[in-house]
Amino acid sequence: MPVEDGSYLAAFYRAWISLRGLLSGGNLHAILSEAERGEDAIKKAYEDVLIASANSAVNDVLTRQYAIVKAGHDRVRDMRDNHHLSGELVKHEDGTGAEDVEVEGIREHMDVIASCGKKVGVVDHLEAGTIKLTRNDSPDNLHHYLPTSWVSKVDSRVHLNKNSRETELGWKANASECGCGTC
Numbered sequence: 001m002p003v004e005d006g007s008y009l010a011a012f013y014r015a016w017i018s019l020r021g022l023l024s025g026g027n028l029h030a031i032l033s034e035a036e037r038g039e040d041a042i043k044k045a046y047e048d049v050l051i052a053s054a055n056s057a058v059n060d061v062l063t064r065q066y067a068i069v070k071a072g073h074d075r076v077r078d079m080r081d082n083h084h085l086s087g088e089l090v091k092h093e094d095g096t097g098a099e100d101v102e103v104e105g106i107r108e109h110m111d112v113i114a115s116c117g118k119k120v121g122v123v124d125h126l127e128a129g130t131i132k133l134t135r136n137d138s139p140d141n142l143h144h145y146l147p148t149s150w151v152s153k154v155d156s157r158v159h160l161n162k163n164s165r166e167t168e169l170g171w172k173a174n175a176s177e178c179g180c181g182t183c
Contacts, residue, residue, distance in 0.1 A: 032080035039073035046070075105154040106131065112146070113157050114164040123158060128175040131158065144171035 046066040053059045112121045112133060121133035130145040138144060152161040160167060
């Protein structure tokens with residue numbers, strides 16, 4: 001999170017959000033909820049000042065600034081709400097804890113991207129709690145299976161919480177070897 005100019009209270013609040021992010025396991029919904037709480041406090045402070053400065057010379061300037069603050073608040077709120085509805089829920093890097101990713105969003109022919117950004121395969125289909133990769137996109141022309149617990153998020157692609165090396169070392173030759181507990 002970039003550090004910006006501001007008060008000591010603002011710097012403390014940015015540090016709090018960073019700490020909250022670590023404690024929540026990188027749960028984006030929790031981080032956005034906390035950011036919205038901070039935006040609520042800023043918005044309330046402006047509302048109080050607008051009431052106190054009614055009919056003063058600075059009221060027009062404060063009203064314009066308040067509109068910007070409110071737009072920022074609404075943007076953070078919308079990001080939180082859209083994230084919650086999208087099913088893009090984040091897991092810990094080791095694949096444990098946090099909420100389950102909406103694997104229903106995984107479709108055939110979606111690219112599978114390692115945490116380092118490298119494409120490691122293409123989804124063939126879901127099978128017994130795993131992602132079966134197509135063999136055409138495999139370096140050894142074989143199908144490989146990944147546990148769905150390795151998925152960190154799903155958008156137009158499937159994003160993993162493992163880098164490409166970890167993925168290739170850990171993928172399995174069949175679904176039952178993945179240890180997903182459904183086989």
